[in-house]
Amino acid sequence: MMDNLFEVVDKPIVVEELVKKVERREAGAITTFIGTVREWTKGRRTMYLEYQAYVPMAVKMLTKIGEEITLEWPNTKVAITHRIGRLNISDIAVVIAVSTPHRKAAYEANEYAIERIKQIVPIWKKEHWEDGETWIGDQLENKAYTSGKPNMEDFQ
Amino acid sequence: MITILLFAQLQEEISKDRIELHADHLTVRELKDNLQKEYPFSRLDSVMVAVNEVYALDHDIVTAGDVVALIPPVSGG
Numbered sequence: 001m002m003d004n005l006f007e008v009v010d011k012p013i014v015v016e017e018l019v020k021k022v023e024r025r026e027a028g029a030i031t032t033f034i035g036t037v038r039e040w041t042k043g044r045r046t047m048y049l050e051y052q053a054y055v056p057m058a059v060k061m062l063t064k065i066g067e068e069i070t071l072e073w074p075n076t077k078v079a080i081t082h083r084i085g086r087l088n089i090s091d092i093a094v095v096i097a098v099s100t101p102h103r104k105a106a107y108e109a110n111e112y113a114i115e116r117i118k119q120i121v122p123i124w125k126k127e128h129w130e131d132g133e134t135w136i137g138d139q140l141e142n143k144a145y146t147s148g149k150p151n152m153e154d155f156q
Numbered sequence: 157m158i159t160i161l162l163f164a165q166l167q168e169e170i171s172k173d174r175i176e177l178h179a180d181h182l183t184v185r186e187l188k189d190n191l192q193k194e195y196p197f198s199r200l201d202s203v204m205v206a207v208n209e210v211y212a213l214d215h216d217i218v219t220a221g222d223v224v225a226l227i228p229p230v231s232g233g
Contacts, residue, residue, distance in 0.1 A: 035233050051232070052163055054225050057209040058232075082232055094233050114233055122206070122225070123232030124164035135165040137229035 005079045006062035008055050008123070013081050018097035021079040027099035029106040033114055035094040037087050045130040051084040051093065054122040058082065061121040065113055069098070072112070073105040080113060082123055093125075158218055160191070161225040166203070170195050185214040187224065203228050 003021045019030055037049050066078040082094045096113045100106040117123075125136045160175040167173045175191070182190075184205045192200045204227040205212050211227075218224055 053232070054161065054163055054206075054209075054227070057206055057225065060209055117233045118230065120211075120230070121232045122163070122227050122230055124228065125231040126164070135168075135228070136231040137164065 003079075005077075006059055006066060007081045008053050008058050008062075009081055009083055010085045011083070013083050013092045013095050015092070015095050015097075018079045018081060018095045022077040022097045022099035024077060024099055026075065026101055027077070028101050029103035030097060030099045031103075031106040031110040032098075033094070033096040033110050034092055035114065037089050037091050037093060039089045041127075046089065047128045047130060048089070049087045049093070050126040050128065051082075051087065052124050052126070053082070053084045055084075057122050062117070064120070065116045068116065069109045069112060073100060073109045076100050076105060076109050078109065078113065080117070082117070082121070084123065157220055158187070159223045160187075161223065163226070164228050166197060166226050166228055169197050179218075180220040182218055183214065184212050184216050184218060184224075187218055188214075188226075191226075200226065 005021060015032060015034060019032060022030055037046065039046055062080045062082070065080065069078050070076050077099045079097045080094070083092065087093055094117065096110050098106045098110045098113070100109065127134045127136055158177045158179050160177060162173050162175070188200045188205065191197065206225040206227055207216060207218055207222050
């Protein structure tokens with residue numbers, strides 16, 4: 001199969017397609033993470049979101065996350081798709097599918113993937129609030145960069 | 157010529173998504189300092205830099221023909 005395992009798309013994501021990409025006879029577990037657009041964040045209402053990406057580099061970084069996972073959890077297959085553009089409440093922004101022989105690694109590797117996405121993948125989210133708009137990233141709503149920027153080890 | 161790509165708030169701050177800079181052989185730090193002086197960016201100190209789609213450090217060298225991306229803290233997922 002020549003499926004692209006790591007993609008940035010501007011159309012709705014079909015979860016089942018990612019599950020299919022990682023299905024294998026040696027797998028006994030497939031975990032999926034589905035990141036969706038939340039309406040309320042600390043009492044503030046989101047009307048819709050806008051995601052922007054540096055697409056070629058984002059695909060490279062997603063691929064790198066996949067490589068990191070196969071080093072840490074051998075015999076793992078990973079597929080990640082992130083959507084960009086305008087997304088409404090409850091729309092799917094990201095799907096991560098991981099297949100492994102046993103379930104523990106599938107859960108762990110999947111969580112690792114979403115944490116890494118939030119560190120190294122050049123994708124940005126703009127919140128369109130009921131009362132204004134904000135690019136998230138240097139804001140406390142999401143990840144607080146206490147040192148003022150991400151740690152360089154995030155990029156090794 | 158060095159091409160500089162802008163995203164998210166940086167793009168909005170100067171109403172452009174790219175800058176063409178007539179420069180050659182300077183460090184990432186120097187490039188950021190130059191841009192900070194020439195354009196009304198709020199602050200570039202928390203911004204990461206990628207050169208030809210690879211994250212770069214302050215002392216890395218940028219040369220003519222490179223594509224440099226200014227990468228504010230990311231918020232995918």
